[in-house]
Amino acid sequence: MTVRTTGLPAKTCAVLLAGGLLVTLSPTPAAAAPAHTTAESGNPFVDGWYADPDTVRYGDRYWVFPTTSKVYAEQTYLDAFSSTDLVHWTKHPKVLSTPDISWAEYALWAPAPVERNGKYYLYFAANDIQNDSQLGGIGVAVADRPEGPYKDALGKPLISRFHNGAQPIDQDVFIDDDGQAYMYYGGWHHANVVKLNPDMTSLGTFDDGTTYKEITPENYTEGSFMFKRNGKYYFMWSEGGWTGPDYSVSYAMSESPTGPFRKIDKVLAQDPAVARGSGHNSVVNVPGTDIWYIVYHRRPLGETDGNHRQLAYDRLHFNTDGTIRRVEMRVRDNFADGNALGWKTYGGTWSAGGGRYRTGSSAGGKALLDTNFADLTYDADVTPQGRGGDAGVTFRVTGPGVGPDSYSGYYAGIGAGGKVVLGRADGGWTPLGSHELAIAPGSTHRLRVTAVGASIKVYVDDMTTPKISVTDSTYGSGATGVRVFGTAASFDNVAVSPAR
Known part of the structure; x- marks a missing residue:
């Protein structure tokens, strides 16, 4: 996320840009804010098989960067989608492809976008490595525009080994109010957090001199995501098997970006009336409001192929104590987007x-x-x-x-x-x-x-x-x-x- 609200009174809104600049904005007028209950023009909100969406707002546009949901050998590129209103979406094909990454061959997964100092960074996992002797892990690409083209920034993975048992996949990047950037990642039931240096292409260290801090909460499988609301840190993750109906999203809250993170509740799960395998999410806020959306993938009820996943979003609601209500996958279609997907x-x-x-x-x-x-x-x-x-x-x-x-x-x-x-x-x-x-x-x-x-x-x-x-x-x-x-x-x- 490159735009974070700081929870100031409703008449003002301080926004921290990814580059570390804090500016004060008037809140988005209520009439202009997309206060949808869900994707009112229908889920899925874009066409095609996609998964693992990360969501960010650059300027006046919302961007979604997902995994291309195919067999591993065909996961060689990443598309992106952008919208000003969360209704009409523009596809930006192949913003990053394996030919642009010297060490990546396949399994290009879970892109995580962030902007800093006028550059747009896209973190990704590649090659689905199974041990430390294989080439792959988490890389970072950079571009001058949100839609790319993105190019490999290092010529090698940023994280290429298993640390604390965490497979180097499913990264999310979060920039805190003080400008410190963190990356949360991990598969195989282990989660780590690392600090990113201001160059966004190298890792920093914690006060104790370590680089990799394990933060694995209860029932963690993969799909880390971090956001901040009203001074509280929300760590989200996916549980269960990605091809099964038990795939779901849980969350924890903390006073610190590095935890500890103790599971509070499961907030998104399959609905046998709507969709199965709902997980690997991101969260986006409408600047100047307390309107939040959870963006995720899910599998249609009639599909049995594990890769047949689609992108959806629903409204995220909070209780007065800051905890998150369980998400209801709503079925709506007002056809305002000009299509009949689904x-x-x-x-x-x-x-x-x-x-x-x-x-x-x-x-x-x-x-x-x-x-x-x-x-x-x-x-x-x-x-x-x-x-x-x-x-x-x-x-x-x-x-x-x-x-x-x-x-x-x-x-x-x-x-x-x-x-x-x-x-x-x-x-x-x-x-x-x-x-x-x-x-x-x-x-x-x-x-x-x-x-x-x-x-x-x-x-x-x-x-x-x-x-x-x-x-x-x-x-x-x-x-x-x-x-x-x-x-x-x-x-x-x-x-x-x-x-x-």
Whole structure:
């Protein structure tokens, strides 16, 4: 992180730039701050398989530097992504590649960005060394611009050996308020902290003359990350196996950047309704605010390949005592980014643009998210275009295919012919309820479904009195999505959450 707030009163904000310069800024106006609850335009927020994201703010742009999530032999380059609003992302391909690093061959992992004295540094791990006789470890590259190109600064690793049992991988760089830079790193269930000298390419020593200080907390596996808020140091790490559903994030707090760090809680873990293998995170603050986001990777529920990981972010909330609340992986999509990442279509023609997800008329074309909700509250803005047919939401869906009723699950829709409908499909259609309602072609209506056990309720615009209320226990859980039948339509502001 190159921008750190110091916890001053709300009317002022002291910011320490990575070069050690302390400046006072007015807080970002509330209206301009991206106070999202999550990636409101959908997770994943960028396209492709990526992992281990580190996040930083340079000037007015947020930057994400991830690992390219492929088999080790193909992990030979690093991409970056930047955004001014955490919605629209620009891809910067191959900001660093192994041809630019004389000693690196593959397994280019966990880039950690930081700026100092007008130079941009990118720390990385390479070669996945298994012992001290192999060439590899943690290196550092440097560039004149955030997007690179980055070049190897040393011609050799900065850390090339195992110290205190820590594999030299998964580094994070943090610059404290006094200008001292630290690097936190380590795999194989051991974590170290080292001091970086002002040149950012050599290691300093601690007061006792040592270079490597072990700070391993309980259940540490890998993925170190450090940030500071209101004078407290927060050390985060990943637990479990990176290919398994138990991959997760825990944290500790300390009065010192070197610990001691005692585990407080697990803050991010898999959600069987949303994603698995959620871990290896970073944290970013909106300058001038107390708005924080956790950026991490996760594996879609339908993916079994360990490298099929995607980038996501959610809001990070703090309790009054400074501890962190457990993160809820929210499902949102307002299509403001102009894409429909994460959606899979079955029939029909679908496109995202102008802040909506659109489809032409078809006999049952649908688009689904890779979710598995049981009890849920599902909201969407639905705009049917024609007088015939209907458009709406599907839920508890399994076995989807192309065809009018080629899925198992429920559907609730509205039609410009003047009707709200609810039914279930399983290769055929079983009506469960309907309600007459004046709906004009091209008009947008808020559609809500609540499903708790066998109780299913459908609301339109009025969220206090359901238009349809039935009892049906045929389907217990499944994916969520949108669907049309005999009309073109558009969808917006999709939000799915567990029913409470």
